[in-house]
Amino acid sequence: MKSTVETLSPTRVRLSIDVTFDELSGHLSDAYKKISSQINIPGFRKGKVPPAMIDQRVGRGTVLDEAINLALPDFYSQAAREHDVLVIGRPEVDIKELVDKEKLSFTVEVSVRPEVTLPDFSKITIAVDDVDVKEADIVEQIDGLRARFGTLLGVERAGANGDFVTIDLVARIDGVEVEGGTASQISYEVGSNRMIDGLDAALVGMSAGDVKIFETQLVGMEDGKTGAVEVTVSAVKERELPPLDDAFAKLGSEFDTLEELRADVIERLTRLKKMEQGAQARDLLVEKLLADIEIPVPEEFITSEVDEHLQGEGRMEDATHRAEVEAQVRSSLKSDFLLDAVVKAEAVEVTEVELTEYLIRSASRYGMAPEEFAQQLSSAGQISQLVAEVARAKALAEVLGRVKVKDASGNAVDLEALKPKAAAVAE
Structure with a gap:
């Protein structure tokens, strides 16, 4: 097989593929077998009709059409891998030449992921909110505990x-x-x-x-x-509610005094606010990258996705809703392209342990057992999507570690300090 690739736009390519009949022979045999199992000819059992008889009864052209239908996905995928083309959406195939017992030539136009040029993350500064534990936050936490014993x-x-x-x-x-x-x-x-x-x-x-x-x-x-x-x-x-005193602190917590309970609440809220700083920094980084980097999107793919969505809802003629769906698809696609480019640049790989931990957390959010959640994902063909989510989160955490993060007061925020500490190895 010979193939070439032509870039039509940042998100569209044309693959030109030439296949010899020797390379097509396996698919031709499969085509004969398939047709043999579908036709009834007196004197022959189903599936045992010889090729010559099939050519005579249904025509050589029908067999060639079937062989090509079987062969196109294989040769197309092979060419895409050969040229490192990351395709998305449905391809448009055009048969250019078919010479029986000699060759098959065809082209494939398909949408592709664009190249995304990432910045030097060490030169980016993100400003997040200050850690501000308010009295109202403390009272809310303590009153929530009091309510449990009310x-x-x-x-x-x-x-x-x-x-x-x-x-x-x-x-x-x-x-x-x-x-x-x-x-x-x-x-x-x-x-x-x-x-x-x-x-x-x-x-x-x-x-x-x-x-x-x-x-x-x-x-x-x-x-x-x-x-x-x-x-x-x-x-x-x-x-x-029970009185707010030392007796309540002993009843509702591990502490002996209300002052100790209050200090613990402040410490936990402070750490929570710091964790929120990390989440805010992550979201602001993605927002900044999407605003600063030009990320082209394949219009053909977007149109196809929007049409499929609207057809499912029976709202093909709803122009206002179409605009809303198109904006959502466009935004989601740009975000996916960006995060996948970060995954590629950081050479991120997802371990089985990381995938399992993420699956357990996700199952918990849905109130499901991990095994049941995993089975549903597998049945829906969404395991690869789960892997992608883990990889994107991991890659984003890697680059966020190189970004300068400051709070509103100008103090440096150490995101590394928020990561769980590794368990000490027993000597």
């Missing part, structure tokens, strides 16, 4: 945000109860916004024995349509 007491008044109510719910559409749309004796915190849209607003001002009906969009309903939810309150309770 006591719910029944009250004879209307419910307000922060109260707990015992409720029954019935959902209806056009007056008919929704299957599975009832719930009884649920304990719910008013203002937590953890259930149905509109429920919290309805509960404010309701007392034990009150019944109210409010309209909301139920699960599975189309946008703009609503159902009716009837809520009945059977009890209102307020949470009484």
Whole structure:
């Protein structure tokens, strides 16, 4: 096989490929076998029809067409590897010449990843927020701990945000109860916004024995349509928090005094704020790179992706939505090209341990067992995407270590100090 590559644009190439019939012979044999298994000819078993009989009955041209269809992906992939072409999207194939028993010539036009020129990361400075632990942050953390040891007491008044109510719910559409749309004796915190849209607003001002009906969009309903939810309150309770003293510190923590507990909260919040500095620096670096580096994107690929998305939604004629989807696809593609260029430049490789750790963390976020999560990824063909995510995060961490990071006050931020310390090796 002989092949050449012609650059049509930063994101489009044309591969010209010439194949001899000797190289096509294997695919030609496969074509005969495939057609033999599909036709019925008296005197021959399916799959045992000789090539000469197939040529006579269905025509040599049909066989050649089948052989070419089988061969094109192989020769195209081989040529792409030979010229180090990183293709994306569907190729456009054009058969230029076919001479039976001599040669096959064809071209392939396809979108490709552009070359991305990365800057000297050591010359980049990123400014992040100061570490500022506010009194309100400290109070919120300690009150959250107090809430865990609080006591719910029944009250004879209307419910307000922060109260707990015992409720029954019935959902209806056009007056008919929704299957599975009832719930009884649920304990719910008013203002937590953890259930149905509109429920919290309805509960404010309701007392034990009150019944109210409010309209909301139920699960599975189309946008703009609503159902009716009837809520009945059977009890209102307020949470009484334990006194803020040394006795509470002993009850709710490992510390003997409130002062020690407060100091620990401040230390943990300070470290959390520093970790947030690292995340902010990472996001700002990507934002800066995307703004500073010209990253061309393949328009043909974007159009294809947007059309496929809109067809799936049945919104091909929605120009406003098309513009929104196109902007999302374009932004995502540029980000992928940038991060993959960093992965390549840093020669990042993902270890099995790193992949496993990432998989376990991801499974935890979805509330799934790691084995179940991995099985779903495998079934959906997304393992390679997971590997790419790990590689991108790892590469970004590598280059971020060379970037100068300062806080708003001008102090240097040591991101290396935020990394987990390696366990000491036992002597």
